Amino acid sequence: MKFGLHVGIAGASLLVPSALVSIWVGGAAARLAEAKEAPTEKPAVATAAMADEGYCSADLKKVLRRVLQSCGLVAGGRGCQPLEAKNVAAMAGDDFNALFMPLADRAAILQFDKESAELDPGDLALLDATFADQRGGSYFFVVSRASPDGSAEFNRDLSQKRGDAVLSHLRQKFADPNNPTAFNGELDQQVGLLWLGEEVAQLDSQFCGWKRSGAMDAAAAPADGTASTAAPGEPASAAPACAAEELNRSAFIAWIDCRL
Amino acid sequence: MKRSPWNLVFIAASLAGFAFASVSTHDFVQHLDRQVHSITCSFLPGLATPAMGESGCQVTLMSPYSSVFRTWLWGGLPISLPAMAVFAFLAFRGIDLLVNQAPTARAPRVFLVAAAALPAVTSLVMGYIAMNVLDAACKLCIGIYVSSFVALVAAVLEWRTAPSAAALGQEPEGEDANPARSHAVSVGQGVGFVLIPTLLYGIIAPDQTEIVQSCGELAGLEAPAGVMVPLDQNAGAKAAVEVLDPMCPACRAFEGRLEASGLGPQVNRSMVLFPLDHCNWNVGQALHPGACVVSEAVLCAGDRARDVLSWSYAHQAEIKDVATAAAGPEKEGEPAKERNARVDAAVTDHVSKAFPDLKACIGTPAVKKKLGDALRWASRSQLPVTTPQLYIEGRKLCDEDTDLGMDFALSRLLSSAAATPSKEATP
Numbered sequence: 001m002k003f004g005l006h007v008g009i010a011g012a013s014l015l016v017p018s019a020l021v022s023i024w025v026g027g028a029a030a031r032l033a034e035a036k037e038a039p040t041e042k043p044a045v046a047t048a049a050m051a052d053e054g055y056c057s058a059d060l061k062k063v064l065r066r067v068l069q070s071c072g073l074v075a076g077g078r079g080c081q082p083l084e085a086k087n088v089a090a091m092a093g094d095d096f097n098a099l100f101m102p103l104a105d106r107a108a109i110l111q112f113d114k115e116s117a118e119l120d121p122g123d124l125a126l127l128d129a130t131f132a133d134q135r136g137g138s139y140f141f142v143v144s145r146a147s148p149d150g151s152a153e154f155n156r157d158l159s160q161k162r163g164d165a166v167l168s169h170l171r172q173k174f175a176d177p178n179n180p181t182a183f184n185g186e187l188d189q190q191v192g193l194l195w196l197g198e199e200v201a202q203l204d205s206q207f208c209g210w211k212r213s214g215a216m217d218a219a220a221a222p223a224d225g226t227a228s229t230a231a232p233g234e235p236a237s238a239a240p241a242c243a244a245e246e247l248n249r250s251a252f253i254a255w256i257d258c259r260l
Numbered sequence: 261m262k263r264s265p266w267n268l269v270f271i272a273a274s275l276a277g278f279a280f281a282s283v284s285t286h287d288f289v290q291h292l293d294r295q296v297h298s299i300t301c302s303f304l305p306g307l308a309t310p311a312m313g314e315s316g317c318q319v320t321l322m323s324p325y326s327s328v329f330r331t332w333l334w335g336g337l338p339i340s341l342p343a344m345a346v347f348a349f350l351a352f353r354g355i356d357l358l359v360n361q362a363p364t365a366r367a368p369r370v371f372l373v374a375a376a377a378l379p380a381v382t383s384l385v386m387g388y389i390a391m392n393v394l395d396a397a398c399k400l401c402i403g404i405y406v407s408s409f410v411a412l413v414a415a416v417l418e419w420r421t422a423p424s425a426a427a428l429g430q431e432p433e434g435e436d437a438n439p440a441r442s443h444a445v446s447v448g449q450g451v452g453f454v455l456i457p458t459l460l461y462g463i464i465a466p467d468q469t470e471i472v473q474s475c476g477e478l479a480g481l482e483a484p485a486g487v488m489v490p491l492d493q494n495a496g497a498k499a500a501v502e503v504l505d506p507m508c509p510a511c512r513a514f515e516g517r518l519e520a521s522g523l524g525p526q527v528n529r530s531m532v533l534f535p536l537d538h539c540n541w542n543v544g545q546a547l548h549p550g551a552c553v554v555s556e557a558v559l560c561a562g563d564r565a566r567d568v569l570s571w572s573y574a575h576q577a578e579i580k581d582v583a584t585a586a587a588g589p590e591k592e593g594e595p596a597k598e599r600n601a602r603v604d605a606a607v608t609d610h611v612s613k614a615f616p617d618l619k620a621c622i623g624t625p626a627v628k629k630k631l632g633d634a635l636r637w638a639s640r641s642q643l644p645v646t647t648p649q650l651y652i653e654g655r656k657l658c659d660e661d662t663d664l665g666m667d668f669a670l671s672r673l674l675s676s677a678a679a680t681p682s683k684e685a686t687p
Contacts, residue, residue: 005360010449013352017344017457020282021289022464028292029466035293036471045659046645048534048638051541105597132625134632136541136639174629257541 049259051136055102056258063099064139065260096201100254106130106137107254108211109203110166111246114149117161119169126213130253131170137255140191142166145252147245148198156197162251163193203250208242212250264421270372270414271354277379277407278347284340284400287321292335292466294660300400319396322513322663324520325389330667331523334468339386341461342454343404346379349453350411353446357418364425367439369418371446376415379408472669473676475658478651479641484633488530489558489565497528498677503638503649505535506555506572507548507579511648514662515573521667526674527652531569533558533634534647538600540635542645546600549583550607552631553622557611559630560621571614582610653677 100107108130110123119127131140144163146155174187283300290297299317320326327336353372361368383405390396425431478501491502504511518524535551536543554572561568572579586606587599604623612619621627643649650657652673661669 002360006356009356009360010352013348013355014453014456017278017282017341017348017453018460020344021285021341021457021461024286024289025292025461025464025466028289029464031293031295032466032468032471035295046542048542048635048641048643048645050636050639128625132628132632134629134636135539136636 049136050138051257052259053102053257056256057099060099061258061260063096064256064258097203097207100252101206103254103256104210106133106257107252108213109207109247110162110213110251110253112162112249112251114147114249115158116249117158117165119165120213123213124169126211127166127169127253128173130211130255131174134255135257137257138190138259139256140170141194141252141254141256142191143194143196143201143252145196145202145248145250146198147248148202149245152197152199156195156199159195159197163195166251166253167191167193198248202244203247203252204244205242205247207247212242212247264418266414266418266421267354267358270376270411270418271351271358273407273411273414274347274350274354277404277411278344278351280400280403280407281340281343281347284321284404285338285344287317287400288326288335288338288340288664291664294468294471294658294665316390316396317398317400319394320390320398320401322517323394323396324517325386325394327664330521331671332668333462333465334472334668335664336667337458337461340404341457343379343382345454345457346375346450347407349450350375350379352453362425364423364430366419366422366424367442368446369415369422370439371443372415373412373419374443375446375450376408376412379404380412383408468665468668469672472658472661472665472672473655475656475661477656478654480654481637481641483532483637486559486630487532487634487637489533491529491531491566491569492524492527494525494528497526498653498674500527500529500653501532501651502529503532503534503643503647503651504569505537505548505551505647506533506558506569507551507576508536508647509576510662512573512576514648514650514666517663517666518670521670523667523670523674527670529650531558531565532638533631534638534643535631536645536647538596539628539631542635542639545596546603548580549587549600549603550579553604553607554579554611555631555634556622556627557615557618559627559634560618561615564615568611568615568618575614579607579610582606 108126110119110127112118112123113120134140142163144159144166146159146162148155150158170187170191287297287299299315299321324330325339327338330336350372353368353375357365357368357372386401387405390398390401488501533555534540535555536547537549537551537555538546539552539555554568558565558568558572583603583606586602588602590599608619608622611622644659646659648662649659650662650670652670655673655677657666657669657673
């Protein structure tokens with residue numbers, strides 16, 4: 001055996017893996033340093049945020065902002081009376097209602113008995129299902145109304161009681177009983193109340209096809225309480241009878257998927 | 261004197277093994293830059309077809325068995341690197357035998373057999389792991405296994421067919437004069453062949469200690485009750501939050517890697533469910549159909565949340581099949597809501613077969629609200645829309661460190677957290 005040849009073959013054989021490792025690791029280290037120098041070149045990962053759906057038009061956001069500031073959520077009070085609401089919306093009742101039309105898929109109408117502010121089991125099931133389906137919604141709107149039977153003052157009070165009944169149930173059902181003032185105190189920050197009495201923005205027949213607890217009562221409530229009667233946009237005839245006065249003895253509820 | 265052809269076969273097998281191990285090492289090393297790279301997956305090193313995703317090569321490379329000393333070095337030391345060195349050593353010994361040793365020399369041939377046995381035995385062990393633990397076949401690895409066995413067989417035949425000096429009436433010379441010394445020197449050479457490239461790798465590999473601790477922190481927002489679901493019961497361990505999707509394959513793989521790393525007992529995780537499905541408004545379309553229902557099942561399970569999560573990890577493919585079958589072929593004009601409702605109903609039935617007592621809870625307003633709370637907490641915390649995410653004492657484990665670099669990064673985050681008293685998991 002020639003020792004020199006032996007060492008030569010060994011050296012060459014060892015050099016190859018060592019050189020390859022040096023080149024590869026050196027290349028990776030250089031790329032790493034380069035990426036560190038230019039971090040902006042890294043592809044951006046989407047960041048989670050509250051929802052901001054396409055229907056959040058400038059007009060809707062304007063009204064929402066006014067309602068939130070003037071009707072309690074931002075200022076710390078609770079609810080807007082009819083005249084305040086009228087001024088806040090700064091628009092005709094039909095225009096006001098039209099703003100909420102894109103919410104057909106998200107909203108529900110809790111129908112009360114005449115002169116009553118009591119939520120029956122059908123109302124509660126629909127309210128729970130609608131409120132639980134918050135998804136990325138930031139604000140839960142409760143717009144309570146009364147039909148034009150009786151005096152305006154009586155109906156104003158009645159619609160306020162209906163709105164309060166909704167809020168009271170939500171607090172009871174969804175606030176954390178062990179820690180009511182902590183994160184779930186936010187429930188109060190999320191729920192916006194407008195009571196409109198009989199004076200502002202009465203609902204018309206185009207809302208008959210929406211999810212309504214009254215319609216559910218008439219058609220027998222589904223076991224899961226989801227209360228779907230007619231798909232939004234479906235002709236009113238697909239749902240049980242829907243008179244204007246019944247439709248307005250109500251609280252319109254919906255999560256609003258808008259970031260303000 | 262005519263030489264046996266077996267040594268040539270041995271050299272060829274050693275060079276082939278070297279080539280396979282080199283390509284595998286190259287694939288591993290390029291990940292040191294923390295970027296995503298394609299992985300070579302071919303029986304023809306150098307003429308490879310890049311393969312991304314859940315190929316056997318990907319599974320093997322990202323598995324805890326692809327490297328050692330993972331808490332010392334980012335990614336650890338790839339086991340294909342010592343394999344490269346061993347095959348280079350075998351090639352050296354084969355070439356030396358061919359051009360520098362007598363045709364009758366016994367000691368170098370005996371050593372050749374012993375040296376060739378090392379990669380063959382290692383191949384048996386790694387092949388067993390690939391088949392029984394990883395359930396994945398890596399073409400490069402198969403190339404290494406085959407090369408190892410061909411080299412061993414060729415070494416044995418070379419040894420057995422070489423003419424004996426005694427039979428030819430010759431005196432033992434060279435290495436045969438003192439076989440013990442010869443073997444000791446050869447072993448030393450082999451150790452040197454492995455140590456030198458290995459140490460070189462350890463010395464020049466980039467230090468990522470700072471980088472792995474610079475990927476941000478949780479905003480520290482208060483979480484509503486029920487959003488943080490206890491995942492571990494490791495009293496005294498560092499508090500951690502894992503944001504996960506029970507139907508996400510990366511989350512399942514991460515769980516396996518965490519378990520294999522042995523670092524699991526050092527963290528006390530709470531999970532925040534973040535299904536990448538239709539109930540999550542942060543995703544345009546359901547990436548993991550059925551994940552909303554499975555997440556609700558986890559939330560419904562209370563103390564058994566971990567059991568339901570483990571079950572979902574173990575049955576991901578099955579649940580996905582159920583969801584796909586329920587969704588059916590995409591119909592033009594069909595509202596996504598209807599399709600999602602079908603998927604949810606089918607997955608609810610499937611989950612309820614495994615956990616009948618959860619059926620009454622899945623889909624109720626209360627659990628939907630709880631899941632929504634988790635999603636909104638993630639949104640308010642402005643978390644990236646990706647899973648899994650792990651935060652140790654509020655500090656994020658980088659996304660780039662959830663596979664190869666996990667042991668290294670996690671041990672560094674735990675060390676830095678050790679300097680501060682442990683907090684409750686709920687931020």
